[in-house]
Amino acid sequence: VNQVWTSIEHVIMKTLIAAVPALNHMYNVAFPLGNDGFTCFQLLGFDILFDQKFKPWVLEVNQSPSLHIETPIDERIKTAMLKELFAILNVSINDKEKNSQVEQDIVKSRLLGHKSELATPPGVQLKSRLASG
Incomplete structure (x- = not known):
């Protein structure tokens, strides 16, 4: 095998x-x-x-x-593949919530006309198009 x-x-x-x-x-x-x-x-x-x-x-x-799932074997294979893909990309479900709050803070800061860049909280990597400004 x-x-x-x-x-x-x-x-x-x-x-x-x-x-x-x-x-x-x-x-x-x-x-x-x-x-x-x-x-x-x-x-x-x-x-x-x-x-x-x-x-x-x-x-x-x-x-x-x-990635459409039609059979139980499809589900097993594709779910495992996606889990491995997200692990390779170093993406977790919590990233969405973290990034969402950071993005909201950046947008709010820009709307209020703040000149300085908003600091990203420690341990949070912004994975968004907003990060590039």
């Missing part, structure tokens, strides 16, 4: 290496002004087929894989 997963990882890595120029182009079209590279992420869906020797083959790569 581990060997099968390793072979899947290898075929996905090779596919990603081949796709880097296209992914870079799409990113540069969306963010042409010399962005630092941490503005977004891309979720890709890989369709894998196995031959008789259990060698994996990439059938296609979806740029916008469906």
Whole structure:
């Protein structure tokens, strides 16, 4: 089983290496002004087929894989994938509440005409377009 997963990882890595120029182009079209590279992420869906020797083959790569849940196995797989994605992105449910309050304070400060930037509370990273001003 581990060997099968390793072979899947290898075929996905090779596919990603081949796709880097296209992914870079799409990113540069969306963010042409010399962005630092941490503005977004891309979720890709890989369709894998196995031959008789259990060698994996990439059938296609979806740029916008469906997250619609139709079956219990769909729910199990997609829920686990999203949990892992949020962990990789270092995003938690509490971030929404923290960022919401910080954003409200920034907007209020700007509306009141305060010249100084509102300090972000310790331990809170603002993950919003409002952070860039």
